[in-house]
Amino acid sequence: MKTYKYILSFVFLLVISFQSLQAQDRILTLEQAKTLAKTNNKKTKRASQNIAAAEAAKASVYASDKPFVDASAMGIHVGEPINALLPENQAVASLGVSQVIYAGGKIHTAKKISSTAVDLYTSQKELTQAEVLLDVETTFWQIINVTAKVDLANKYKDLLTELLKDLTNSFDAGIIYKNDVLKVQVQLNTAELNLLKANDGLAILKLKMAQLIGLENADFEVKDALNINAPLTEKANAKDALTNRPEIKMLTNAVEIETLQTKVLKADRKPTVAFNVSGLYGTGKAINFSDASNDLTSYYSVLSVNIPVFDWGGRKQKVKEQQFKTEAKQLELQDTQELIVIQIENAYLELQQAIKRVKITEKSLAQADENLRLHQDRFDAGTVVGKDVLEAQVLWQKAYSEVIDAKAMQQISQANYKKSIGQIN
Template identity: 35%
Template structure:
């Protein structure tokens, strides 16, 4: 039997060690850190910050030149024809060409002048082989319009004057550098930068909210845990009273009804203990959900509700809130974005100037008789676009942008008023909770003294059992109110930090 008892004690001890090791002890700072690392809203806000940062880097690249490669392949059905019909071109000496016009010089080619008289500039010995000469007159033959008929002609068939290929290739590299856009690129970059700041402010707001809910859940666990201990202490008082009453009853000092009164109170206390333990389990599950642990995780919080209240520092809480609240920072960035939007709408009235540089390759090669080979050349240019008139489209969009800026400014004014009201409410609630704690402490002190006096009187037979039960119930109620007051104070302290932007 001794051996069995030793084994049982050892097993119980080992089981207790394993259960304690399975439980996870968490401090408030650990819970805060775990909540920030596992909360989905915080993770989403962080991704929004990363996306905004990437957009800002993208907007910055608009200041730099863009380089692109282009390619084109085209298959055509027909070639280009330079001639409508076959051509017969006269063969003349080069001296017959007028250098100023590139055409025939009629002043020396025609044997007669317009009035019919002989042309002194016409030299039959030079141009005799150029024209077909009438032997009887010694003058060139003429056509129906009176133009001299040339002796030799060059025939150019229509099909020999066709150019182009069925397969056309083109490739090139282009560079475009904006020079002046009226400030569009600059304001676009600013909007992206303000967007990143806005995302960071929204992320800070999410973090503040998560920290507030985490601390709220943490202190609720602490409060419910103390209430469980309170009910257990109350049950111990009832057990001691029940033991004393059973002895009194055995001696015939009291009647059985006094024992029944204690048992009724104990049954009520055990039911309250069950409710308190269930509430503690739910509070721990809520905390586990907040910090990213499985709901069934056994946790123990390392802190308890403070018995002493922290002094409230004298400060201008409203100014602190307006300077530190992430909501104000977010609205500031919204106003900046709206202002940049107005500047972009103004830039639509201004010209756009850009520099272009290209190097193009062609096949057939237009630089070498359209041969079937690649030929290339470079080009540099400046492009400018000046808006003139489009039915006041720019005026309407500018008006809309200014209205958006005004809306953002009005939202800022409204937010400042609401935040000032929140801060004042938080201060009032904190002061009220301080007063409640002081009153609850005084009530508990009186209830404790009343319980002591009543117990002494009961033991000497000067108080009834019901009086002692009532004193114990009053003590439990006073203690429970003190726990509630301390928790309310702690939550109001956290809320003041939240509304003033100091919860980090």
């Protein structure tokens, strides 16, 4: 019997341990969320596929200056009266090698374009990943915010419930009027409604997080706290930070590609030289008329030179068109640089405002907390009525809620500033 009890105890401990491990698996930290987003997010995956496509295109371009080998074969049957001149049945096979000797520098320029295109798509992935990480961090702190609001709503309900109990006793004793009780009941109903909204909002935010980081469901809990003592990012030099922004890298690559496209169009106005050599083999009845042999083996070579002579200025205008496009892209780069400098300064100012807001709201909460304590003591002593306590509770709840919002906004503002200077990771 004792052995049976030991076995049951051991099984019970295993079940508890397994459930504990499962609960631990459902805890999600900010760093874990970011790591999952980098590998599982659909936008990030799509950006990786674009890089792979650009790499394949680059490999194709780099193969274009190598000799091309082509082979062909065909069988021929001719009827009367042609069979009097040609073999009635014959087969012909050929093997040719072609090599571009000179193309005005187009191949070399195309290689540079393909390499730059890979860099552009790499920067595009950096931008996509930065946007996804900011979205993940924003959603994470919103979840923390709403979770704290849920806890606050429960605390507020407890305060109201206790006050309602005291006022109900006073009303039953005939000390106060019923409207004092009704005011607290209305406030309690409002608190329950706000709690319901907060829980619904939390569920939506967790679904959004699951989609961002590639989880199949939202069966997880976030783990962190609204800590205002988190290390802050030092103010960066806006112009130095430009080099970290993927948008600037992308536009720089785009300007380079447009410039190289101009060289390609200029090369169209230059001669093209190509060489081809092909070997032939044919078989058929009396296919070689010189000796009535059934086999024929031969070869031929071609050196071709294509020289553009006159096209009514069409190629020249294409070059001008491309030059204007390059200048337009250059202006876009300069404009983006100026706007990003403003964006960085604005993000830093918003972060400073968020820090100050935390300090102010915490000061207000301390005052509201003291105010509520004093009103509660006086209510217990019978020197103030329930209405005064209710007002103090409402003021405390509002101040507490503003502290939660301020701390969450500080974390989000800090993440936004890191993204603006290209350091979110």
